[in-house]
Amino acid sequence: MRNQRDFFHGRMTVEVQGALMEPFLQACVKRGCHISDMKRTEEGKVLLTIRLKDWQILRQLRKKYRCKISIKGGNGLPFFINQMLGRLYLVFAFLAAVVVIFLLANTLWSIKVDGLTPELEADVETHLKDYGIKPGKLTIGMSDPIEIQQKLLDDVPDLLWIGVKKQGTSYHLYGVEKTRYDTKMDNRPSNLVAAKKGMIVETFIKKGRPLVSVYDVVKKGQVLATGKLVEDKETVIHSDGEVIAETWYKVEQNLPMKQVLTLTDGQVESEYHFRLGEWEVPFWGWWKGEDGNFREENHRDGWDLFGWESPFGMKTTDHYSIDPKAYASSRDELEKLGLASGRRSLQQEIPKDAEIKEEKVLHLGEEHGKVKLILLYKVHENIAVTKYLSQGD
Incomplete structure (x- = not known):
């Protein structure tokens, strides 16, 4: 007892x-x-x-x-009870860790859509939210990729095809937009007219009767090819083709005599962020890069576990100390700089298939501490545009 x-x-x-x-x-x-x-x-x-x-x-x-x-x-x-309670806490901690890892591994952290225009991409993302598919939600209970693909094709009429792939904790979608052709407009009677003044260098008339030849100088609005194949008949077809002409563009550049060159002294301060999906939490060095002039470079690293793409990662921001230095440029240097800058500026204005053939400096002079450049560029481009004909033309 x-x-x-x-x-x-x-x-x-x-x-x-x-x-x-x-x-x-x-x-x-x-x-x-x-x-x-x-x-x-x-x-x-x-x-x-x-x-x-x-x-x-x-x-x-x-x-x-x-x-x-x-x-x-x-x-x-x-x-015995105290020993069991100590082990029970360990069991609870283990179970809690398993639950957290399970939730993180089955949570959707990001959605990436490629191959579509911004408007159509926004439309697809809106429909995904309607389906309950958005970052931060558990993937358990979500529709499988094949079902999501079929829903999007049914609900978004502008989609020709879309692929849905689940990669770890993210969805990757790649879509192809339908190309709509207005057959009625393509078959309407039309002429090809000049969009601007130029000298003809090449003609490629697929449909219609050409009215100009190489070395002809045409003005804006002049008919280049007509849909009336026979002069004394009323039948008019849809004209199609290209007319390459030599055109000229004048570009003005104002460049300062003193240029500012930004140099780095090699010193770098690093800032570290812990990344969870799209969320970032700074944990070291966030106070750096506040005093003085700095140039920032961001690097993002992901953590993969046995081929599984985890939502965890690191973001490093390097702050490079910079020192701006002013120096005077010569007229020859500014001329070269102006020609390169003018070419880049012109390429943004002309069609992508246009080709710059020649460039000339019309004027180079100094005014109020700046160099004024007037440049002339010779360009070969397609000047033919479609002009539809009404019934009375």
Whole structure:
């Protein structure tokens, strides 16, 4: 019976050390402490067993008798429960980690759409949200990629085809837009007229009767090819083709005599961000790059685990210290700079298939600390545009 009570209340193995060890133990017994299994381990040290509730008695008397006590072990129900609770916390922590990893691995973090115009891409993203597919939502219960593909093809009439692929925690869509042709407009009677003044260098008339030839100089609005194949008949077809002409463009450039060159001294301060999907959390160096002139460069790294694309990653922002230096340019340098700048500016204005053949400097002079350049460019481009004919023409 006593052993059963000791099991439920708990027992402790304690080592006692001190010069007044005997009086200390006698005082503990007088206070009601049950001592058993006592044995002397070495001179001045005793190993004994007490009940768990007697531990407070030993602690209260140890200072009075200048004894040192230390716990060597314990058994019984209280120690068993404490041990199980400690392991239970570990089990709960493990289960919580598994749940968090499971949720992160089954959460949609990003959607990427390629191959479509911005307007059509926005339309596709709107429909995806209507389907419940958006960043931050669990992929569990979402439609499979084949079903999403069919829904988009049914709901977005401008889509010719779209592919939906799930890559880790992201969706990658690639679409092809329908090309709409207005057959009625293509078959309407029309002429080809000059969009601007120029000298003809090549003609490629696919449909219609040409009215100009190479080296002819035409003005804006002049008919280049007509849809009337026979002069004395009323039948008019749709004209189609290209007429390449030599045209001229004048470009003006104003460049400062003093140029500012931005130099870096090699010093760099790095700022680090922890990335979770599209969210970024700075954790080191966010205070850098605030004082002085700096040039920033961003680097993004993803973390892959056994081929699985995780939503976690790092973003590093490098702040390079820069020092702007002013220097004076010569007229020859500014002329070369102006020619290159004028060519780039002109290429943004002319059609993509147009070709710059020649460039000339018409004027080069200084005005108020700046160099004024007037440039002339010879361009070969298609000047033929379609002009539809009404019934009375």
